Amino acid sequence: MEKNIPEFTVLPKHIGVIMDGNGRWAKQRNLPRYKGHIEGAKTFRKIGEFAAELGIKCMTFYAFSTENWKRPQEEVDAIMQLFREYLNEAEERKEENREKGICLRFIGDRRGIPEDILALMEHIENESRYETKIILNLAINYGGRHEITQGVKKIAQRVLDGELSPEDINEDTLSDSLYTSGIPDPDLIIRPSGEYRLSNFLTWQSAYSEFWFSDVLWPDFTEDDLCKALQDFEKRNRRFGGI
Ligand code: FPP
DSSP: OOOOOOOOOOOSSEEEEEEOHHHHHHHHHHHHHHOOHHHHHHHHHHHHHHHHTTTTTTTEEEEEETGGGGGGGHHHHHHEEEEEEHHHHHHTTTHHHHHHHHEEESSSSTTTSOOHHHHHHHHHHTTTTTTTSEEEEEEEEEEEEHHHHHHHHHHHHHTTTTTSSSGGGHHHHHHTTTTTSSSOOEEEEEEEEEEEEESSSTTTTTTTTEEESSSSOOGGGGHHHHHHHHHHHHHHOOOOTOO
16 A cells, blocks of 8 residues: 655755653663663664655764763663664665665764774665665764864864965864765754753754754654654744844
């Protein structure tokens, strides 16, 4: 049967998602926290594929922050294992992903990520790089302030090397030095689980983003929840500092 794909008068070009509430989802069910992350990873797959069907061109999912290394080793290992499984699955399903037009990319500091995961990330990125229906960005070992600091260091080096003069530095110079270079800023940032923070996610890029919050925990987040966020987004009056 044909699936009914809802239509919207305006769609965000880029949506950021903070996948929060996995731990609480597990706790509510007396399960270990990693079970919540397993369900959260399933929701990520479901929502990413649905977004492609809706015609959204880019989504960035916050999967692991530069601060998340502070969690118990057992939990960090479980999340890393989920990345491994997802990347292996993406390799197995590469034909299916190609048909769906999914380009997979990763943002974050690649130093510190286990080498086998890094190799898989690079392989998948390379294989899916020509797909154009949707870019799915996974933020792994990502921190917005860290990203800006790294970007500023790159710019400083270009100045030292005589490639760039300080007077020529503008906002685009910084945008281009970030992991998201070439990708439009997120129009919409979604945070489920009843928290109202940005948590160091897309710090520079979110300057004019619309925010959408919900009490639903990420593993329970559905296609309908994404549609609700999009319906609200349609009604927002974005002025970008104008009147
Ligand atoms: C925040 O919820 C979630 C994380 C720090 C990890 C997110 C990871 C995943 C969804 C799995 C990633 C894997 C793939 C393949 C994308 P929390 O644990 O802080 O929840 P809590 O606030 O309820 O404790």
